[in-house]
Amino acid sequence: MTAGTAFRATCGLGFLAVALGAFGAHGLKDTLTANGYLPIWEKAVFYQFVHLAPMLVAARLQPFAVNAWIAFFLGILLFSGSLFLLALTGAKWLGAVTPFGGVSFLIGWLLLAGAVKRAI
Numbered sequence: 001m002t003a004g005t006a007f008r009a010t011c012g013l014g015f016l017a018v019a020l021g022a023f024g025a026h027g028l029k030d031t032l033t034a035n036g037y038l039p040i041w042e043k044a045v046f047y048q049f050v051h052l053a054p055m056l057v058a059a060r061l062q063p064f065a066v067n068a069w070i071a072f073f074l075g076i077l078l079f080s081g082s083l084f085l086l087a088l089t090g091a092k093w094l095g096a097v098t099p100f101g102g103v104s105f106l107i108g109w110l111l112l113a114g115a116v117k118r119a120i
Contacts, residue, residue: 071108
């Protein structure tokens with residue numbers, strides 16, 4: 001993976017976060033609210049948005065902080081992805097996947113800190 005590809009993929013994830021946020025707030029609001037899953041959907045969107053910024057930083061660092069970027073990507077996939085699926089399906093077992101995404105986020109932050117220290 002190149003830094004340019006990572007940067008563009010992060011932009012795609014940003015687009016997706018806006019789209020999913022709007023879809024949850026408008027298209028799915030009644031269903032998510034009736035099932036009690038609107039806060040879960042909102043948390044998934046929030047964590048996806050928050051972790052886009054460090055992904056952009058990782059992609060722009062010289063050298064490219066690929067390991068940090070991948071950790072954040074996996075965090076979004078596992079954390080936000082599992083919460084989106086939980087909110088859509090009600091499959092409670094998906095809650096067991098979410099912490100792995102949280103750990104990926106933590107690893108990403110540690111790797112990014114090390115990469116910044118080396119780059120500056």
